[in-house]
Amino acid sequence: MRKYFTFFKMRLLAGFQYRSAAWAGVGTQFFWGLMYIMIFMAFYRSSDGNSPMSLTEIVQYFWLQQALFAFLFAFNHDAKIAKSIISGDLAYELVKPLSLYKMWFASIFSSKLAATILRSWPILLISFLMPGTYRFVLPSSFGVFGLFLVTLSFALIINVLLGMFMYYLMFITLEIKSTVTIFANFSSFLSGGLIPLAFMPLFITKLNYFLPFRLGYDVPLRVYSGNIAGSEVLISIGLQVIWIIILFSLGNLLFSKRLKKIVVQGG
Amino acid sequence: MIKITNLSKTFKVFKRGKGIRRAFVSLFKREYTRVEALRGIDLNVNAGEIVGYIGPNGAGKSTTIKIMAGILHPSGGECVINGHVPYLNRQEYVKDIGVVFGQRTQLWWDVPIIDSFELLKDIYKIDDKTYEDNLAYLTEKLNLSELIETPLRQLSLGQRMRCEIAGALLHSPKILFLDEPTIGLDAVSKLAVRDFIKKLNKDKKVTVILTTHDMNDIDYLTNRLVLIGKGKILYDGSLSYIKKKYASxxxxxxxxxxxxxxxxxxxxxxxxxxxxxxxxxxxxxxxxxxxxxxxxxxxxxxxxxxxxxxxxxxxxxxxxxxxxxx
Missing domain, CATH: 3.30.70 (Alpha-Beta Plaits)
Structure with missing residues (x-):
């Protein structure tokens, strides 16, 4: 357990090394949030009021989405790991007395957590101070907040596990950029990263019930904003747990099969 | 300590003829050629030995080292090191080995060296006493005291290599694999690295397998020379014999x-x-x-x-x- 905590510490330390990058990230995320909210406001003003999410829910949804950017997007890849696959530096990872899959899981989990800790609070702070409809508000009750934290934690695990498949693909393609692009388009569309899933046509919603993507993204945001509640939340938590087990077992299996075939060239 | 019998390794290499037509065909049907990197290698090394492993580029040196380190699975043959088959029970086996690849880095790029060391301490579950002792020993012998609080990215190649070697030895391995540890180093750094390997072998009885293109490394460190070429061991014996034979x-x-x-x-x-x-x-x-x-x-x-x-x-x-x- 201790080594995993050390991974987290390392990531936090590495994150602190690049202060200007962190601040630039905060700025970018803040303006994206603001832009999304303004687009949806214009959209709501001209609609007949019959929409799947209320304007307040939308505002909460986007502020959280931007604050938890590093947390919620499975395709935010870890440059160090991606590079080690391409360059063969993972040779060094393989001479460590650890399972590569678990070590990378811990490492990616830590870096996402560290990045979120470093970057989320300024965005949340500013959005709490925004005027009128733009304001980010606390959830309706402690219960909702508790459920939000549970779904969010499971969502993070799901995202890291989904991301592992992206690294698995990199083992095969030996190419970072296009692998990430394909994976990012696919996952952000299905998770709700492009448009909130509530606005998607029915057949995609139906398809999504059989896929894990929304569980790593859409669910916690909608729990916080109050768009889903009660038994629907509990079912989602159950599904999250089931998918964590499936994704972990599958990923672990694929990795151990692949590692028998790797070729580390040169040097 | 190390017993290798009839070890072989074949790689599949993607091949494509030149020209657009062949490129197009290869989108659908790929052709591979088999490259035999190792064709039946035998090698025995006793505990406490230093072995200089040489051969031209592409001879199979690194492949052998990678199989011995548990990274690659061989296509045939046997390899038993320190009572383990490296690639089969990798996680158990690697606790007792240290590996340095001269062209790669295991330390973290953007944090001070000492933080990378602390992570290695936790990964290998090194107890506090051993860690302190080893760190003190390595800091002194490799002259690291001024480097360990600097991030890796601010170090020169020679300084970096000294840190990499220290990182590979924190968990007191019994065997050390060095794959071109002196590559690209200046004369002073080379001497420092060589000196250290010799001391380490004497003080801690660590078995060392070393690949290099610099013959002076071998001349300084050992008398046992193993020459590999085209995937086969061509010579395994003393360096002085070779010198006598060819240096008249x-x-x-x-x-x-x-x-x-x-x-x-x-x-x-x-x-x-x-x-x-x-x-x-x-x-x-x-x-x-x-x-x-x-x-x-x-x-x-x-x-x-x-x-x-x-x-x-x-x-x-x-x-x-x-x-x-x-």
């Missing part, structure tokens, strides 16, 4: 006082002639030394001269040529 020639190098555009010394066995120097092969008992100097001095003005043995590099390249591996 002596050379006389003369520096000329002024530039000579044309040098005519038909009676001598000239090896190298340039504007200011002449290199002549002598008989091994030097019986023709005096007459040679006299002859040259009678035609041109010699300002200085020296007698040289065959360099180690030359010995090895004649060895490579003899085995036809380059």
């Amino acid at each position: 020639d002596k050379y006389l190098v003369m520096n000329l006082a002024k530039m000579e555009s044309k040098i005519e010394l038909n009676d001598l066995d000239l090896v190298e002639v340039s504007d200011y120097t002449i290199k002549v092969r002598l008989k091994s008992d030097l019986s023709d030394l005096e007459s040679t100097i006299k002859l040259v001095n009678s035609k041109y003005k010699v300002s200085d001269f020296s007698i040289k043995d065959t360099s180690l590099e030359e010995i090895i390249s004649s060895l490579y040529r003899e085995y036809e591996i380059i």
Whole structure:
């Protein structure tokens, strides 16, 4: 357990090394949030009021989405790991007395957590101070907040596990950029990263019930904003747990099969 | 300690003919060729030995090291090291080995070295006492005290290599694999690394397998030389034997006082002639030394001269040529 905590510490330390990058990230995320909210406001003003999410829910949804950017997007890849696959530096990872899959899981989990800790609070702070409809508000009750934290934690695990498949693909393609692009388009569309899933046509919603993507993204945001509640939340938590087990077992299996075939060239 | 029998490794390499038509065809049907990196290698190493493992580029040195380190699975043969089969129970096995790849890095790029060391401490579950002792030993012998609080990215190559070596030894491994540890280093850093490996082997009885292209590394560290070429072990024995066999020639190098555009010394066995120097092969008992100097001095003005043995590099390249591996 201790080594995993050390991974987290390392990531936090590495994150602190690049202060200007962190601040630039905060700025970018803040303006994206603001832009999304303004687009949806214009959209709501001209609609007949019959929409799947209320304007307040939308505002909460986007502020959280931007604050938890590093947390919620499975395709935010870890440059160090991606590079080690391409360059063969993972040779060094393989001479460590650890399972590569678990070590990378811990490492990616830590870096996402560290990045979120470093970057989320300024965005949340500013959005709490925004005027009128733009304001980010606390959830309706402690219960909702508790459920939000549970779904969010499971969502993070799901995202890291989904991301592992992206690294698995990199083992095969030996190419970072296009692998990430394909994976990012696919996952952000299905998770709700492009448009909130509530606005998607029915057949995609139906398809999504059989896929894990929304569980790593859409669910916690909608729990916080109050768009889903009660038994629907509990079912989602159950599904999250089931998918964590499936994704972990599958990923672990694929990795151990692949590692028998790797070729580390040169040097 | 290390027992390798009939080890082989074959890689599949994607191949494509030139031209657009072939490129298009390869989108649908890929052709592969098989490259035999290792074809039946046998190697035995005792505990506490230092083995210099050499061969031209592409001979299979790194492949062997990677199989021995548990990274690659061989295609055939057996490899038992320290009671384990490296690639089968990798996680258990690697606790007792240290690996340094001269062209790669295991330390974290953007945090101080000491933080990377702390992470290694937790990964290998090194107890506090061992860690402190090893860190003190390595800091002293590798002269790291001023480096360990600096991030890796701010260190020079030589400093970095010293840190990498220290990182590979924190968990007191019994075997150390060094894959080109002196590559790209300046003379001072090379000496520091060599010196350290020798001390480590003496102090802690660590078995060392070392690949290198710098023969002086081997000359300094060990007498056991293993030569690999085209995937086969061609020589396994002492370096001094090779030296005796190939280094019988002596050379006389003369520096000329002024530039000579044309040098005519038909009676001598000239090896190298340039504007200011002449290199002549002598008989091994030097019986023709005096007459040679006299002859040259009678035609041109010699300002200085020296007698040289065959360099180690030359010995090895004649060895490579003899085995036809380059």
